[in-house]
Each structure stands twice: as C-alpha cells, then as structure tokens.
Amino acid sequence: MNTQLSLPVQLPDDETFGNFIVGSNALLVAQLMALFDPSVDSPMITYISGESGVGKSHLLYSVCAEADQQGKWISYIDLQQIDLWSIDVLVGLEQCDYICVDNVHALKGHRDWQVALFDLINRVKEIDHARLVITGIAGPGQMELELPDLQSRLAWGVSFVLQRLNDEDCIHMLVKRAGMRGINLPDEVGLYLLNRSKRDTKSLMKALNRLDQLSLQQQRKLTIPFVKQALDF
Structure with a gap:
C-alpha cells in the first residue's frame, strides 16, 4: 500500500x-x-x-x-x-x-x-x-x-x-478479523477473550495475533479451553 x-x-x-x-x-x-x-x-x-x-x-x-x-x-x-x-x-x-x-x-x-x-x-x-x-x-x-x-x-x-466499542461490537470485530485470517472464532470464545483481556482494540488484536500463531502451530481450533491455555488466563 x-x-x-x-x-x-x-x-x-x-x-x-x-x-x-x-x-x-x-x-x-x-x-x-x-x-x-x-x-x-x-x-x-x-x-x-x-x-x-x-x-x-x-x-x-x-x-x-x-x-x-x-x-x-x-x-x-x-x-x-x-x-x-x-x-x-x-x-x-x-x-x-x-x-x-x-x-x-x-x-x-x-x-x-x-x-x-x-x-x-x-x-x-x-x-x-x-x-x-x-x-x-x-x-x-x-x-x-x-x-x-x-x-x-x-x-x-x-x-x-472516537468512541470506544461496546462489548457486542468488540466481539464482532474479533470474529471479523479472525475470519479475515481464515480462522473460525465462535462468539462465545470472543466473549470469553473479551472478558479476560484488556478491552482496547490494540490489546485485543495482540491477543488475536497470538492465538492465530499458536493455533497454526498446534493445529488447534479456537475453543475456550485452548484460549485459556494459550493466553494463560
């Protein structure tokens, strides 16, 4: 670009x-x-x-x-x-x-x-x-x-x-950005991630980047147990 x-x-x-x-x-x-x-x-x-x-x-x-x-x-x-x-x-x-x-x-x-x-x-x-x-x-x-x-x-x-996103919009953002990477992020996993990490966009995207990397390495789907283990929640 x-x-x-x-x-x-x-x-x-x-x-x-x-x-x-x-x-x-x-x-x-x-x-x-x-x-x-x-x-x-x-x-x-x-x-x-x-x-x-x-x-x-x-x-x-x-x-x-x-x-x-x-x-x-x-x-x-x-x-x-x-x-x-x-x-x-x-x-x-x-x-x-x-x-x-x-x-x-x-x-x-x-x-x-x-x-x-x-x-x-x-x-x-x-x-x-x-x-x-x-x-x-x-x-x-x-x-x-x-x-x-x-x-x-x-x-x-x-x-x-610029107004901060509400919870619903944050989950929508996570699901959409995950989808752009070819990753299925269920809404309930997005909510779990949102409730346990910092809620600013930068922190959420950093967490998603980490999950993307680990899921590819370990060939794992994004489930709540995986997210809990991967991000040490």
Whole structure:
C-alpha cells in the first residue's frame, strides 16, 4: 500500500474502512469517506481524539488505503517516531492530496516540531489542496503543547472524539478479523477473550495475533479451553 506514500513507511494492509467496526462512530467515518467525494466541500483539517487503543491509527491507515486505491499522493507520519525523522520531512507535504498525522500529542516538549507542523498547516491553507487528518489523545483545546498557535490551527477544521466499542461490537470485530485470517472464532470464545483481556482494540488484536500463531502451530481450533491455555488466563 505504500506506492504513493511520500515517506518510506510500510503501513498495515489489513486495517481499512472495510474492516473498521463503526459502532457509535458513524458520523466520523462518514466524514472521512466524504474526503474522497469531489462534490463535497471538505474541511481542511479533520481532527480525531480518543483514548489510546480505540482505533485512531486504524482510521488513518484506512484513509491511506482508500487514497492509495484512487492513486492519490499520500503522506503518513507517526509523531511518536519523530526521533527517526528530521523536521525537514514536513517540507513540501502541502503538495500531497492527503496528509495523515498520527499522535500529535507526542509533540509535547518538541517546540521545533510544533513550529514545523504549524508552518505546514499554514502552507496547506495557502495552497488549499491537501486535506489533513490528525489524531491525538485529547482535543485541540486540551492539548498540552508549548505553541498555542498550533493548538488554534488544529481547531480550524472539524473535530471528533472516537468512541470506544461496546462489548457486542468488540466481539464482532474479533470474529471479523479472525475470519479475515481464515480462522473460525465462535462468539462465545470472543466473549470469553473479551472478558479476560484488556478491552482496547490494540490489546485485543495482540491477543488475536497470538492465538492465530499458536493455533497454526498446534493445529488447534479456537475453543475456550485452548484460549485459556494459550493466553494463560
């Protein structure tokens, strides 16, 4: 999926709009899908806040996957990894069709990066071509950043809070993601897993990855006794 990416990163190809469990986030998903409709006057910035592990990165990967399918020029950067980059990676990104900025809260204590992102947003506004999708654990007004002007820029567009999935949706997610791997995960096994692990999306997918690996190694079906043994519940 990285043929159109402006940065040399490899994004997961199994996190798309097609397998994102919407739950109570229908308006947010509709807003992101509308970014690809030329008849819609989309805001320059779509800001997504929410707790860690609720699926914010999944939505950014989904935007990238959709843009890639349409042959658009994409930029994705995870600000939790800024130690790997120079601020120069933000130069010229205003020419992209879509710019996905993950974990903007990670810029706390990095004023140079805050200034660089501020300048990028201003360039995007001036050219009026790219669309920014930005995530953080708190809304623009609640960010603890040293550059107030950046916080005000983050609030220029529309802002959503990504809601955590309820139990039924979590089980649906587990069953669906298991099915994508060719694994049959009965609902009762999904419920058992949900009741005994952390309920954030990242932890659940980590548990599913482990079960996938062990079930292949041992040629076992996903039953409650197997899950209990495999994950040491």
